[in-house]
Amino acid sequence: MTHSDTPAVRITDLGKTYPGTKSPALSGVSLDVHRGQIVVLLGLSGSGKSTLLRHINGLETPTTGRVETLGRDVAQQRGRELRALRGHIGFIFQQFEIVGPLTVLENVLTGALSSLRGPRVGIWTYPKELRRKALEHLDRVGILERAYQRADTLSGGQQQRVAIARALMQDPEILLADEPVASLDPESSSQVMALIREIAAERSLTVVCSLHQVDLALGWGDRIVGLRGGEVVLDTPTDGLTKDQVMEIYGRVATTTGELAAIEQELAGVRDALLSEELRKESGQYSDVDTSDVDASGGERR
Amino acid sequence: MTVTAAPPAPRTTSIADRIAAVPRPRPRLSTIVSYATIAVIGVLGFASFLGLDYSLKSIETTGINLARFIGMATPMQWPGWEVTAVVGEGGAKIFTTSWVGLDPILHMVEIILITLALVVTGTAIAAVLSIPVAYGAARNTSPHPLVLALCRGLGVVARAVPEPAIVVFLAFLWFGAGILPAIVAVGLHSVGMISKMFADAIEQTDEGPRTAIRSTGGTRPQQFWSGIFPQVLPAWVAVVLHRADINLRGTVILGYVGVMGIGAELNGALHAGPAGMRRVIPIVIIIILLCVVFEIVSSSLRAKLLNVRPTGKGVGDTVVRNVLRAKDARVAATSAERVEAAIRRPWDRGRVGSAVWVWVTVAIVGASFVYLQPDVTRIVSDWRFDQVHNAELGRSVWPLNFGSRDWDTVLAAVLVTVQVAFAATLMGALLSLVVGPMSARNVAPNSAVRNFFRGLALFIRAIPDLVVAILFIIATGFGPQAAALALGIGGVGLLAKLIGDSMEEVPNGPERALAATGGTRMQVFFASTVPMSMPSTVGHLMYLLEQNIRSATVLGIVGGGGIGFLLLNALNGRNFDQVGAFVVVIIGMVVVVETAGILIRRTLR
Numbered sequence: 064m065t066h067s068d069t070p071a072v073r074i075t076d077l078g079k080t081y082p083g084t085k086s087p088a089l090s091g092v093s094l095d096v097h098r099g100q101i102v103v104l105l106g107l108s109g110s111g112k113s114t115l116l117r118h119i120n121g122l123e124t125p126t127t128g129r130v131e132t133l134g135r136d137v138a139q140q141r142g143r144e145l146r147a148l149r150g151h152i153g154f155i156f157q158q159f160e161i162v163g164p165l166t167v168l169e170n171v172l173t174g175a176l177s178s179l180r181g182p183r184v185g186i187w188t189y190p191k192e193l194r195r196k197a198l199e200h201l202d203r204v205g206i207l208e209r210a211y212q213r214a215d216t217l218s219g220g221q222q223q224r225v226a227i228a229r230a231l232m233q234d235p236e237i238l239l240a241d242e243p244v245a246s247l248d249p250e251s252s253s254q255v256m257a258l259i260r261e262i263a264a265e266r267s268l269t270v271v272c273s274l275h276q277v278d279l280a281l282g283w284g285d286r287i288v289g290l291r292g293g294e295v296v297l298d299t300p301t302d303g304l305t306k307d308q309v310m311e312i313y314g315r316v317a318t319t320t321g322e323l324a325a326i327e328q329e330l331a332g333v334r335d336a337l338l339s340e341e342l343r344k345e346s347g348q349y350s351d352v353d354t355s356d357v358d359a360s361g362g363e364r365r
Numbered sequence: 366m367t368v369t370a371a372p373p374a375p376r377t378t379s380i381a382d383r384i385a386a387v388p389r390p391r392p393r394l395s396t397i398v399s400y401a402t403i404a405v406i407g408v409l410g411f412a413s414f415l416g417l418d419y420s421l422k423s424i425e426t427t428g429i430n431l432a433r434f435i436g437m438a439t440p441m442q443w444p445g446w447e448v449t450a451v452v453g454e455g456g457a458k459i460f461t462t463s464w465v466g467l468d469p470i471l472h473m474v475e476i477i478l479i480t481l482a483l484v485v486t487g488t489a490i491a492a493v494l495s496i497p498v499a500y501g502a503a504r505n506t507s508p509h510p511l512v513l514a515l516c517r518g519l520g521v522v523a524r525a526v527p528e529p530a531i532v533v534f535l536a537f538l539w540f541g542a543g544i545l546p547a548i549v550a551v552g553l554h555s556v557g558m559i560s561k562m563f564a565d566a567i568e569q570t571d572e573g574p575r576t577a578i579r580s581t582g583g584t585r586p587q588q589f590w591s592g593i594f595p596q597v598l599p600a601w602v603a604v605v606l607h608r609a610d611i612n613l614r615g616t617v618i619l620g621y622v623g624v625m626g627i628g629a630e631l632n633g634a635l636h637a638g639p640a641g642m643r644r645v646i647p648i649v650i651i652i653i654l655l656c657v658v659f660e661i662v663s664s665s666l667r668a669k670l671l672n673v674r675p676t677g678k679g680v681g682d683t684v685v686r687n688v689l690r691a692k693d694a695r696v697a698a699t700s701a702e703r704v705e706a707a708i709r710r711p712w713d714r715g716r717v718g719s720a721v722w723v724w725v726t727v728a729i730v731g732a733s734f735v736y737l738q739p740d741v742t743r744i745v746s747d748w749r750f751d752q753v754h755n756a757e758l759g760r761s762v763w764p765l766n767f768g769s770r771d772w773d774t775v776l777a778a779v780l781v782t783v784q785v786a787f788a789a790t791l792m793g794a795l796l797s798l799v800v801g802p803m804s805a806r807n808v809a810p811n812s813a814v815r816n817f818f819r820g821l822a823l824f825i826r827a828i829p830d831l832v833v834a835i836l837f838i839i840a841t842g843f844g845p846q847a848a849a850l851a852l853g854i855g856g857v858g859l860l861a862k863l864i865g866d867s868m869e870e871v872p873n874g875p876e877r878a879l880a881a882t883g884g885t886r887m888q889v890f891f892a893s894t895v896p897m898s899m900p901s902t903v904g905h906l907m908y909l910l911e912q913n914i915r916s917a918t919v920l921g922i923v924g925g926g927g928i929g930f931l932l933l934n935a936l937n938g939r940n941f942d943q944v945g946a947f948v949v950v951i952i953g954m955v956v957v958v959e960t961a962g963i964l965i966r967r968t969l970r
Contacts, residue, residue, distance in 0.1 A: 122576065122579070146584065149579075150582035154580040154581070156573065160573035160577035161574060163595075164596060164598065165595045169591075173578050173587075176578060176581060176582065177582025181587070182586040182587050184590050186710065191708075194708060199704050207703055211711060211713070230581075
């Protein structure tokens, strides 16, 4: 299905309204993603990033408009065709979504299910060639030695690496990532983002990744698409773009009080998360710091 | 950011007026339903007590019957000994107990092995069959609403039809098939409960992993086996073990319709004159011990499965991992070499452990099948359909009828069964209202009290209530009254544990807040613990009622009266048209109670 002249993803005037809700989750979204391009979808929670991503591999059906992935109209695909199409698209979730009680290796192997017939239970029901391939992918993401451990004994960053290895198992042409590092600490975040970038370069993948941090997006993607209230409000290459510029555009489009409140809330949430993280790290020394602070201020007052 | 303050309320009215004007929202539906359920069970339970007539006169007769039973049943004759009676001077009997060798003991061991093998094979069949049924009956996996309705309906019917009815019918269809009908009956009946609890577990799984497999292009079966089944495997094993427990108790009833095993032994002893009666109490004690041992084994297995999540941090694992890592470090220079070294899964402790469990289970199930040697070829041949089809032979299933009984008699029998269930539920609930809270860590005054009541509930649960009911019924000579009493006490084991657990699960912040205001233990209990655990307690109460309806029906077969007694008569006469009619009535009864339970639980959520 590879025709290098057609874009990897072509979205035309896409609209989505969930049954039972009034305001649309997406409206009038048009977007072409070319092969090998790395696109970041930027937006606050509820801006429609996930919904847009889930349309690209057919987890959602459009209310209006059209989504063409790898030259095929996704909404027209059924059954085996749809599964084959999904087989070419890797998807990385915010919550990793790996099967906790299974071993790491079997989780990676599930990425190959679309190329196999029938259900599989246990590592030995997969062909040896696939097992070897899965182990190679685990080695690539750096957790080969964990292959036979239960997946739920791994840390968040490691679990996301398992999910990346599972996506690689599909030999994907497109990689979709929905807030891949939103559940990770800053250190694991940058490692995972770097890993995705490296793998994308090695295999010249098309990547569409949603994020909500402007800093991460700037250094990482080729192109930024900003979403607000289900509409595209920003679409620009990142070359030479500075954070201030993006924030300026972003700030200009986010002018209603509701949006400001949402941004404020998000910032407060991030502050809280950072604070509690620090508290957790320094819980041992926290009381010392506290008293010394009090002493210092007391001294000043005197 | 602009914040517009609400306009200040006009201060012209007095505080009393404004208090009077405060809107009072109607109580929530869940609150009304909770209290209504409790009130209805209370009133109907009390009415059932009156209806069952526990009058003083019957208590007096109970005493006489009990004394007569004990007179007949003693001295006890244990396997291996024989008690002989000689009429001595003045008509008094002189008993001598003599050792007769190992043979009777070996016979009893054989009977126990047959019983256990029947339980294992039947439960194993149910465990396998319940997977497709649960797949269709869980809302998130079911392929179509029609399949959903069909699978749920199958489950309800399988739960409602008593095992003895299935056994007798199949034994008639496959005449001379030995133990096969019993295995199939235990299997089919158990599918009802296992598939329901398994479907609940499937509905509670995390949808994420499944969506992930769906988005890699997996088919529906692949999504289930790779994304959902690993998540519900522990729950499935736990339910199956729990069901094996219940099935062991159920085999005692099966003895009454001629299934080989410990139940038949008990039934035989009861109908073998004075010499037989002397064997009754030892057999009952053996059954109780068997059930207790089985329960201990299965619940410790269950606890192991549900609580222990291998962290891979044990001493054994650490050693193995370090050895492997050292080996890796030596040879694994390139990626290809590292992968080659990892292609064989190391035999670490976790893998050895799970492999041993799997193969021991397979061996036990296999050995049970081999030991019983059921003639499975009968499943595909020799169905005597003509016998149950031809109306002239008097064995036909159709048209359904009540035989010589009219609707009034049948409804009266249904009433007795329902009365037994309600009286037992009320009794169990009242006792559990003390035992349950006292066994909760956050309610009991100290750990000694808590452990005592926990232990009490555990002890009662280990005693098979059906077996106790049989003993009560035989000993007192009273059917429904004795059955209700036995079920009522037995219900404490279940309900007290559930209440205790749900009280411990209540968020304890409010409790601490109330204690900090200076409230007494009692005040905290009634102001916080009770209202917060109310929905789950009502849910458990309905569960007990459902359980008791089924138990009361089955107890009718062993002399507890009610609809089960009518069913037994129809079974003994092989009048399958009547059997069918009574089974339909029983299904109707169970469906009504279960539907009420579902509706009540839905509003409580």
